[in-house]
Amino acid sequence: MEVDAVVVGSGPNGLVAANLLADAGWETLVIEATPKPGGAVRTEELTAPGFRNDVYSAFYPLGAASPVLAGLGLEEHGLRWRHAPAVLAHVLPDDRYVLQSRDLERTARSVAEFDERDADNLRAEHASWRRLREPLLDAIVRPFPPVRSGARLFKTLGTAESLRLARMLTLTARGLGKEKFDGAGARLLLAGNAMHTDLGPDQAGSGVFGWLLTMLGQDVGFPVPEGGAGRLTDALVNRLTAKGGEIVCGTPVTEVTLSGGRAVGVRDADGRTVRARRAVLADVPAPVLYRDLVGAEHLPARLVSDLDRFVWDDATIKVDWALSSPIPWSAAEVGQAGTVHIGADLDGLAGIANDLACGRVPHDPFLLLGQMTTADPTRSPAGTESAWAYTHVPRGESWPDSRLRRHADRMEEVIERHAPGFRDLIAGRAIAGPAQLQKGNHSLVEGSINAGTAAIQQQLFFRPVPGLGRADTPIDRLFLASASAHPGGAVHGAPGSNAARAALARDGWAGSVYRATVRAAHRAVYR
Incomplete structure (x- = not known):
């Protein structure tokens, strides 16, 4: 069997990637190890x-809130x-x-029961969030470095506030809570939401996770798909199949096949091969992709060494x-x-x-x-x-x-x-x-x-290991599309979207230049 792209894994990131490739006219096959699609959304x-x-x-x-999922129009495919x-x-x-x-005023009344000053503190913080929401979310979910969205964010904030936002990214949830609020209630919203990751309230970088979830909760709530999480998967699958994509379940992939330093397909547990003319995208954790599906012998020694320091959540x-x-x-x-x-x-x-x-x-x-x-x-x-x-x-x-x-x-x-x-x-x-x-x-x-810790030492260009912070791997036409890639865990589709964008760029009219640039960058970081 031969297709344009093989996507290994049918979690939300894999399905997002497959949808975007199908939108571009690629013949796309998703291969899932378990009997049903969806990964952690079932x-x-x-x-x-x-x-x-x-x-x-x-x-x-x-x-x-994700611009990636919003762009897919999943409500037209059954999501509510x-x-x-x-x-x-x-x-x-x-x-x-x-x-x-x-309801902002209802939340304000609740935090004010712990300290009346926090009603105004919350209103002010929410107003700040509303101002930077769009460029910030776009910067989070787009490929690293987020040049265009980063420029929009900088234009929105200016130099002084951008510098202080960068500082906020390093703060603990406890420290950020003390800076933003006066009472225990509002501070607990930040710290409790930070615990949705693997970061405690006194770990560097935990503050921004707690702040982001708290502001999103105030803005869009914590919604659920009507009928179950699986309805989100159903919408992604329905959209993909309507575009001509195909999903095969109950088929564990055991190897990414290579030729001349390039990914050319996959082999499953029964020894069957599928050839990929243009790309292989892997919605699996980075250690699984590199160690199990590719093999250390095909990778730069420094990347293999870095994997020994990869930290799981x-x-x-x-x-x-x-x-x-x-x-x-x-x-x-x-x-x-x-x-x-x-x-x-x-x-x-x-x-x-x-x-x-x-x-x-x-x-x-x-x-x-x-x-x-x-x-x-x-x-x-x-x-x-x-x-x-x-x-x-x-x-x-x-x-x-x-x-x-x-x-x-x-x-x-x-x-x-x-x-x-x-x-x-x-x-x-x-x-x-x-x-x-x-x-x-x-x-x-x-x-x-979450396919790896959310700690600051494994974010941005340190995710999954020190490198480019992008979906591109040292193997040509092989892309990491899982939550092990930037920007990490949660269901927002960004790693899958970024992997699809990288695959399309590699195969585009400037693909040879793209490949040479990525290859030179990988040589610099892994030599």
Whole structure:
């Protein structure tokens, strides 16, 4: 079989890349190892009949705001966003809470309960966000370096504010919270949202992640696809097949085939080959692509050495529940939030992050919880709730079923403290530890959900290793299209879009110049 491009992996980045290549008229084949497309964007009935559970990811603020996904017009292919009455609640150990709503004044009232000055602080921060939103998001999702969008951002901010924005990128969530806000509530919004990555509140660079998610939550909310996360995948698949693209599932790729230093196709586990006339794009983690599919013998020695220092994000344990009624929170307003952070104040978050850094399983886990029927009533029968929670644990731990069950029980104890009677509502439960997550999605290596740490030393031109910060690899016509590439994790489609753009540029009228430039740059960084 021969096509213009082979895309390895059908996660959102792979599907975005395939769509953009199909838009350009390329004959495109997506090859997926598992039985269904979608990667970490899938929905199944895991807990009980009639309860639709998002197997991995669930809320998509960056997806709703992404210029990449917006450009695909997925609403024309069946995607519809739904919102909970409130965006997010962070519940403290003493049952106080801060609530974020898309209604700015409602959020302002909530943060003002901790310090009245923060109502105005939040309004001012939101006004600043609205001013730089468009050029900033464009700069984030476009290929590195983002010359045009970066210039727009600089024009919007000017020299002085651009310099201070650059400084903000390095701050911890705790430090940024102290600079922006006066009370614990608003500061917790930043720190709790930073914990959606693998960064604790005292790690450099955590502030910007917390700030970005907080501002997006205020702006577009934390929306979910109606009917389940899998509907986002369905929309990408529908669009691709309408453009003539093809997807083959249940076919693990074991090798990227090379000839003369160029990627020319792939070989699957049954020994079958597919030839790629123009490009191979890989929506798999960087270590998997380079070590397993290409092989160290075909790569610069320095890149191979750098891979030894590649840092994965923390492992994950996720529990899904079918509940006979909504969660009975002691603070009733928390029941309106789609996303709930539970288990720690700011110092508690720091302690949990320290436990993880030291290789210890936190005794009282910090939970990120989703109330899915609250956000989308189609997820379960009327009067019930489809819910989940996940927590991070150190990599390298052994999690036999008995230990997983005990940890799930501990997670339920955390919820029970703030919602007495929660356990009595459980009609079904499904537990996924690191091994189960990887079995269902081969890219979630040992339960790492972001294809590499979000820490500052593995961002921009340090992602996935020190280099160009681009999708181009040292192998001609082979492109990294996964979250291991800039700008990293979350469902926004940028790595896939950037890989498709690079493939099109390499094959374009100036392709020979493009190749020579990239080749010279790779020689400089890997010699």
